[in-house]
Amino acid sequence: MARTARVLDVDLATAALLHDLFARAEEADGVEAISEAFRLAVGPAREGVVHILRYAGDGTVVGYGQVAGAGTSAAGTAAVAELVVDPSHRRQGHGRALLEAVLADGAHSVWAHGLLPAADALARSAGLVMTRSLYRMARPLTADDAADPVMPAGFSVRAFEPGTDDETWVGLNAAAFASHPEQGRLTLEDLHERMAQPWFDPEGLLLVEDDETGRAVAFHWTKVDPAHPATPRPRLSDRRRNAAAAALRRDLADDGGRTGPPGEVYVVGVHPAYQGRGLGTPLTRLGLAHLARRGLAAVELYVDGDNAAARRTYERLGFVDVAVDGQYTRAGT
Ligand SMILES: CC(C)(COP(=O)(O)OP(=O)(O)OC[C@H]1O[C@@H](n2cnc3c(N)ncnc32)[C@H](O)[C@@H]1OP(=O)(O)O)[C@@H](O)C(=O)NCCC(=O)NCCS
Structure with missing residues (x-):
């Protein structure tokens, strides 16, 4: 059975697996799913940072989510999340599970880098609305x-x-x-x-x-x-x-x-x-x-x-x- 684990720090071996996963996703999507600040936070515990790891039934890490700024404002509006699913494990419900987990952990908003159709569909299906787009x-x-x-x-x-x-x-x-x-x-x-x-x-x-x-x-x-x-x-x-x-x-x-x-x-x-x-x-x-x-x-x-x-x-x-x-x-x- 696939499962989701919430952790406050990420060990070196897991961090290496995650960086490989981020690279595979970037290759497939043409854009980084996890931005620099979030990538830098993958490691020892940091204030306001929560990591969500998604494992497939066989124990492979197939997805990752991070909430940053958790608990930093009274209304919780500063808590933002980013998430990614390994390209070869998509459309199996992992993205939805990660999104639910980051929202349950207080994320107020989620960034979708590249505004990919999959991200748009997933976010909307969870009742989120696009409040901002930023072009470079x-x-x-x-x-x-x-x-x-x-x-x-x-x-x-x-x-x-x-x-x-x-x-x-x-x-x-x-x-x-x-x-x-x-x-x-x-x-x-x-x-x-x-x-x-x-x-x-x-x-x-x-x-x-x-x-x-x-x-x-x-x-x-x-x-x-x-x-x-x-x-x-x-x-x-x-x-x-x-x-x-x-x-x-x-x-x-x-x-x-x-x-x-x-x-x-x-x-x-x-x-x-x-x-x-x-x-x-x-x-x-x-x-x-x-x-x-x-x-x-x-x-x-x-x-x-x-x-x-x-x-x-x-x-x-x-x-x-x-x-x-x-x-x-x-x-x-
Ligand atoms: C967006 C992303 C996380 C989705 O992960 P996933 O594990 O494939 O998503 P799920 O299988 O949980 O899909 C949940 C729902 O999202 C929608 N969805 C996901 N991928 C889709 C696609 N390619 N086209 C249309 N709808 C899609 C569907 O409504 C889907 O439900 P359904 O399968 O019952 O139709 C994944 O494509 C990804 O990692 N993208 C790059 C990172 C990114 O954009 N992150 C921001 C997320 S808001």
Whole structure:
């Protein structure tokens, strides 16, 4: 009889079996089921981490689930899970058993990396709803990108000045992201934390000012982080869907960091009073020009699936989807 075991630490031998299982699943699915932070937690006990092992009737480990952040918030809303079933043992009920176990252990939501149809069907059949999708988009940078775009009349561009522009930026960011759960709430302290990171470069945080008022009304913050994860390999199904985009994705993945980390469009924001005036595209190009001048070969960004306007802007600028993650949450919470 298949069974499920809940453990707080994973011994070395079991961890090795699990890492092999993760690799087989990645090979089959074209995407990592278990993200880096969860993989790193497979080992000795860690606060808030619960491991669920799934064994087939013959004792083979055929699946794994992990709850992270268990018991860290009063309402339990921070507890998230990831789970995976060995590709050669799917459609035998192991996924459902693992999902039930992580939910019983307090998981509030489950990540589905790659938004695979099987994950979608399983999550929905358990009554979960997709509450968020997050796209990673990328494109190569060329010599043509290095020239600054022409801004609409009446606007000028300058770099952020640490110590002078800090409060201005926090206010502008809060206005631009008033309806965004995380980004809009960044405080002066949060900004200073980021400014203290080795990757922070004030020259890469560009402010657009309204010449009439002298006030900053938009910004493009770029990031170049040597620790940036590699671009994922394209999935087989993608190759059939859009050959040009798939070729681009393959080139980006094949680079494997040889030309250095990609630059990142970290945050782009326009004050609501200035939205819809054609600032979005030149604002994005400004950051691309800065990154191209730094000699970077590619640029990436993360965007919420429900942000259709931003996704369209990036597509028009030649970005293609290289990865997508979905978060499924218990209904009614
Ligand atoms: C998603 C995953 C965990 C499913 O594991 P599994 O052991 O094959 O799932 P089960 O056999 O328990 O299937 C339970 C239900 O999910 C749905 N389902 C699972 N795979 C499916 C598929 N390929 N197509 C359509 N529905 C599917 C069905 O409703 C199924 O019930 P049924 O077999 O009675 O029709 C597995 O495909 C996997 O490891 N994927 C990669 C990791 C991942 O995406 N994790 C996120 C999970 S939310």
